[in-house]
Amino acid sequence: MVYITRKENFCAAHKLHRKEWSQEKNLEVFGKCANPNWHGHNYSLFVTVKGEVNPQTGFVMNISELSEIVQKFVIEKLDHKNINMDVDFMQNKMASTENLIIGIWEQLEKPITEKNCKLHYIKLQETEKNFVEYYGNVEL
Amino acid sequence: MVYITRKENFCAAHKLHRKEWSQEKNLEVFGKCANPNWHGHNYSLFVTVKGEVNPQTGFVMNISELSEIVQKFVIEKLDHKNINMDVDFMQNKMASTENLIIGIWEQLEKPITEKNCKLHYIKLQETEKNFVEYYGNVEL
Amino acid sequence: MVYITRKENFCAAHKLHRKEWSQEKNLEVFGKCANPNWHGHNYSLFVTVKGEVNPQTGFVMNISELSEIVQKFVIEKLDHKNINMDVDFMQNKMASTENLIIGIWEQLEKPITEKNCKLHYIKLQETEKNFVEYYGNVEL
């Protein structure tokens, strides 16, 4: 069992904000992430797939195909977008990295399974100092 | 003459867009940077000051003071903000990295000169692959 | 179950040295790390907390609070200090990265548990080429 990982990048705007809360409450809970006019990040996304090595190709999965899947199902929807406003799978959710990584997992699981591979792990880096990780329903 | 540099980071939203142009023209010129609902970046800012070494302190300038100046005159105005909407010194300008670096220079030149140092150079990194540099009115 | 990580940095001096050994024995075992007059590093500390996502905030834990805990219980005690001489929780221990990461875990476990989260993992990077990791009493 070998694990292969592809990194892709996207740039997006977002804010952390609950409509039913006052701006004071939003600022208290979310700090400067609640800025009404948005802010943004260069996100780095690491997608890890696990599987047996194919003896013909030496591959778990062709990493170009993995890149294409991540581009098509995730990056095209997020890159140079507003996460709160432009992204179908983030509607009616807080645009936190935690919710974003779960949403990204849900985009990727089916197309990767259809390639007879198993999505194992996602890491989503928001800043140099902050990142989140997700293993689907599995707890390490 | 020694050169000292301080790096500071900020996260901001922006878009590249001219009101007097159609959305088609904006997309043609600015590509995905013209997304109407904004996008954003983790910017890294490098500020370089040059001067003689003070024999008492061994410093060109106390780098903590340099950090405080950059924080007060630049980072507080840009971090977790919308460059087009929230930043006084970017009003009525295209929010390109080129215009942003010139605006940042204008914020920093006076407070650094007041510390008897000389602002030499600024580098502004927008993504892993794109950055701009500025030496004020000097051409290298 | 989502995992969130905060990175914090500190700069510290240390040496690897056993008083009951001769300087020859110390040099043989610890090499240049046994230099009597100390040496030092820029350490990077990665602290990972796991938990369910709060539906109100979209957070496992507010990462600003996590940062404050790491600052208060670890970074203030280690940054710009001598690990052998200045750090209460490292008294009478070899100042190796292995012992340091266990000591850091012991500082963080209680305050993170009091926030109803679970400390999952710590990574401590000493140089570009060397790092250690710890999961508490759990073996992966």
Added chain:
Amino acid sequence: MVYITRKENFCAAHKLHRKEWSQEKNLEVFGKCANPNWHGHNYSLFVTVKGEVNPQTGFVMNISELSEIVQKFVIEKLDHKNINMDVDFMQNKMASTENLIIGIWEQLEKPITEKNCKLHYIKLQETEKNFVEYYGNVEL
């Protein structure tokens, strides 16, 4: 149980190519990695060993010894070499990162076990965007 990791680098040439396939088939499956005249990479190798902390030294394993083992059993065989042509343990295998990481594991397992430590994990980074990981026969 603490985990220690040493990073080492090597530069090597390789190609992905099956002799029994036509060049068209090779290009279709392996893309530009099938270039007949080779290409190459700066590889980064991360080797993780786990064990109890020795109370005399504070070490799981002396990281200088770990570095020497990785140098002797892996880096000397791969650095500034052609993976397909020059490396004994890669003969008659596709020179993919997946096969390479399994081969590296087989070089390292015995000498690390002889030091009474346990090889836990290897990461092999081929480019900024692509890496593979291996835990031996263990599945995470």
Added chain:
Amino acid sequence: MVYITRKENFCAAHKLHRKEWSQEKNLEVFGKCANPNWHGHNYSLFVTVKGEVNPQTGFVMNISELSEIVQKFVIEKLDHKNINMDVDFMQNKMASTENLIIGIWEQLEKPITEKNCKLHYIKLQETEKNFVEYYGNVEL
């Protein structure tokens, strides 16, 4: 006058070798870089253009156009290639980074000038520890 820089990557094989020298002489001068069966690197190329800021676009040059020029005139010729064997502009030259950066400059100068911009500087990084820089015929 603002300076903008685009980074692009390529992976290539090469060796340092003079046919008219014995293999002993080649090894003495070029060390492990003389390995007859090639080795390779992940190269990073930084291309810096200088110019006045266009008041309509806020750009010195559209960085997407700069990227396309670098892709077309340099990366397509070098990526996943053998520098000694596959690259037209490196024929009959030592495949050193010094000669490579001069060759790259010669590919880029004309198409950038045709965009009414000025090629200012190129940096070519071969490994984490080694890079070369070139300003054309200008000496800093």
Added chain:
Amino acid sequence: MVYITRKENFCAAHKLHRKEWSQEKNLEVFGKCANPNWHGHNYSLFVTVKGEVNPQTGFVMNISELSEIVQKFVIEKLDHKNINMDVDFMQNKMASTENLIIGIWEQLEKPITEKNCKLHYIKLQETEKNFVEYYGNVEL
């Protein structure tokens, strides 16, 4: 004229402290860098040499020789040392990065000139956020 750069690393302890000042004054001027029991850093040193390309070798200077010079004249004196106590060329000077970079220049200028090359530039990185640069007596 091509510029080649070699990066080398060293780990060292230091403090910023004037004996003739009270500890209060030292803390006021130098902040936490005045900690009496030292602290330390992972320093990265970039040494740039300029020259014409030798048509036989394709080199400005053999980068292995440049590495050996930097190792012998600088790294061996600084790595795993105390800059204030152990380093001959830093005696009776403040152990600031500014003074350190001037001292390093003085170590390197003669042996590089003896190789018929010209030392052009040094960069000394102390932390991720702070670095200094020096061109000898030349002002850019």
